[in-house]
Amino acid sequence: MKTKQVCQVITTTPKLKVKTNSVPVLVRKNVSNVFAEKVQEELNIIPEHIKYELAYYNYKIVVCRMLVEEYPELKGEKPRGWSSGTWSSASGIYFQEEREIIVAEKFINYYTRGLNNQKKPGCILRHEMGHAVDKVFGKLFTPLSETRAFKLAYNKDKEYIESLQLSKQKQLSYYLQDGNSGKEEAFAETFANLLGGGADVISNDCFSKYFSNVREFVNDKVLAANL
Numbered sequence: 001m002k003t004k005q006v007c008q009v010i011t012t013t014p015k016l017k018v019k020t021n022s023v024p025v026l027v028r029k030n031v032s033n034v035f036a037e038k039v040q041e042e043l044n045i046i047p048e049h050i051k052y053e054l055a056y057y058n059y060k061i062v063v064c065r066m067l068v069e070e071y072p073e074l075k076g077e078k079p080r081g082w083s084s085g086t087w088s089s090a091s092g093i094y095f096q097e098e099r100e101i102i103v104a105e106k107f108i109n110y111y112t113r114g115l116n117n118q119k120k121p122g123c124i125l126r127h128e129m130g131h132a133v134d135k136v137f138g139k140l141f142t143p144l145s146e147t148r149a150f151k152l153a154y155n156k157d158k159e160y161i162e163s164l165q166l167s168k169q170k171q172l173s174y175y176l177q178d179g180n181s182g183k184e185e186a187f188a189e190t191f192a193n194l195l196g197g198g199a200d201v202i203s204n205d206c207f208s209k210y211f212s213n214v215r216e217f218v219n220d221k222v223l224a225a226n227l
């Protein structure tokens with residue numbers, strides 16, 4: 001008896017990624033509940049379209065006690081653009097490859113050497129998220145801060161700042177670093193500013209004044225972007 005040949009038609013449906021605005025938050029065990037809740041609250045008020053992009057590209061938020069405990073390799077190292085101090089005195093970092101936005105509850109006060117609580121986790125979260133946003137809102141992962149339009153805006157602001165007194169230039173030097181660094185920091189801090197405050201106390205007072213062109217750029221390309 002001949003077996004009937006069955007022609008099997010295999011249909012493959014492409015796996016569609018479900019659009020979600022849920023950016024995972026990983027809280028380390030030694031973080032206080034109050035701090036973890038505060039970070040979550042701050043994340044909740046980030047505009048939805050930004051969270052959709054971050055979730056789509058698998059970004060996550062890590063909430064840890066201290067950066068140098070979570071990443072011991074940072075211990076004793078000086079963050080990019082800092083004139084003094086080490087990562088022990090920082091409470092935020094961003095890792096592009098791992099797609100991690102990290103906020104730490106505690107840091108060493110550079111002046112008093114005491115262990116301080118980070119009282120404004122939202123400011124840290126927004127700044128580090130700004131680095132991620134710089135990447136995901138750029139086309140094919142060319143960061144927005146490397147685009148021609150951004151450089152035009154940034155250079156206008158930089159030119160203006162360089163016409164001011166030296167003390168002002170020094171105050172803003174973190175955002176005027178050479179290469180991509182200054183541009184990336186100006187982008188991230190402007191993003192944070194626009195959403196309610198950045199990591200740098202100085203910038204909250206004067207960013208809109210000194211980085212007005214960058215501000216307009218970030219607002220147009222990210223906050224007002226209709227995705």
Ligand SMILES: [Zn+2]
Pocket residue numbers: 127128131184185188
């Ligand atoms: Zn930064």
